[in-house]
Amino acid sequence: MSMANQSALLRDSFIELSARERAAVVLDAGTFRELLGPFDRLESPWLPLQGIVCQADDGxxxxxxxxDGQPAVVAAIESAFQGGSIGEVSGSKIAAALELALADCERGKIVRPVVLFETGGVRLQEANLGLAVIAEIQSAIVALRRHVPVVGVIAGMVGCFGGMSLAAGLCSYLVMTKQGRLGMNGPEVIEQEAGIEELDASDRRRVWQLIGGEQRARTGFADALVEDAVDDVREAVRAAFAQGVPAAHRTGQVAATxxxxxxxxPAAVTPDTMRAIFGPSPLNASRTHGETA
Structure with a gap:
């Protein structure tokens, strides 16, 4: 990617970029180098058996x-392929990248890891294989974050759900836009399983009030709320690394949670009641920047 093209991308919406473009603009200009790209044709062996056309990088x-001049690895999920779902191959690529970064960190060579989430969770067509590799991703994040901050970004309209929402929650720092969503189950799944009385998935305002980026930041589940702009996302990622490894991670605050x-x-759950209960703790307040104050 030329410097001129990258400069043009910096003026664009981050959400509108493809996964490959997002990864490129998060890194320092001119340093992007893809591993196991589409020309390596590492495709899912399971999708063709079900009549689904593969993507050469499996998304x-x-x-x-x-x-900021320091070695880094970025794993970006492409929502345009199967809704960003995690299958055996795509998940293995992410897990292996994080595990290789961990090996470097353990040898004293710190590698900064970034995960750009845009996923509905496990790929249903690959079921247990996808779930197993998501567990590997989670394990790698937990091991890595002892050495270096693991920074996650949830920016786009697909959001982050299922097992990958747990992976996002394990990150040292989480950056979100207002358009992003984070939850264990998506609104359509909640409506299907619990009924429209529980949640009307078509009520977009309600959905974003409950699980949107602003609400997640206001309740301490995200550390930075940024505008949908490449410069803002890049700056938030760099600011997260500048803070260093947190003294304690969210997932370690079991008693407080x-x-x-x-x-x-349960009969009186509203965005405001959640903010009152889960408002940023002293831990989160010390870690939070951007619009979450």
Missing amino acids: AVIARGTI LAKLAQID
């Missing part, structure tokens, strides 16, 4: 380069 882009859960009245 996951892995890139090496630098961030259980105490907050005990305060919830």
Whole structure:
């Protein structure tokens, strides 16, 4: 990618970029180098058996380069292919990239890991194989974050759901846009399983009030809320690495989280009640920047 093309991308919406373009602009200009790209044709062996056309990179882009001059690896999920679902191949690419970064960190060579989430979770056509590799991704994040911050970004309209929402929650720092969504189950799944009385998936305002980027930042589940602009996302990623490894991660605050859960009245759940209960703790307040103050 030429410097002129990259400069043009910096003026664009981050959400509108493909996974490959997102990975390129997160890295320092001119340092993008893709690993196991489409010309390597590492495709899912399972999708053709079900009459589904493969994508040559299986919807996951892995890139090496630098961030602020430091070695970095970026794993970007392509939502345009199967809704960003994680299959055996795409998940293995992400897990292996994180595991190789971990090996470098353990040898004293720090590699900055970034995961650009845009996924509905496991690819249903690959079921247990996808779930197994998501567990490998989660394990790699937990091991990596002892050495270096693991930064996740949820920017686009697909959001981040299913097992990959747990992976996002394990990240040291999480960057979101207002357009992004984060939840264990998507609104359509909730409506299907619990009924429209529980959640009307077509009520977009309600959905974003409950699981949108602004709400997740206001309740301490995301660390930075940024505008949909390449410069803003890049700056938030760099700012996260500048903070270093957190003294404690969200997932380590078990007692505090259980105490907050005990305060919830299931019959009176609103965006405001969630903000009152889960508002940024001193830990999150010290980690948060951008529009979440």
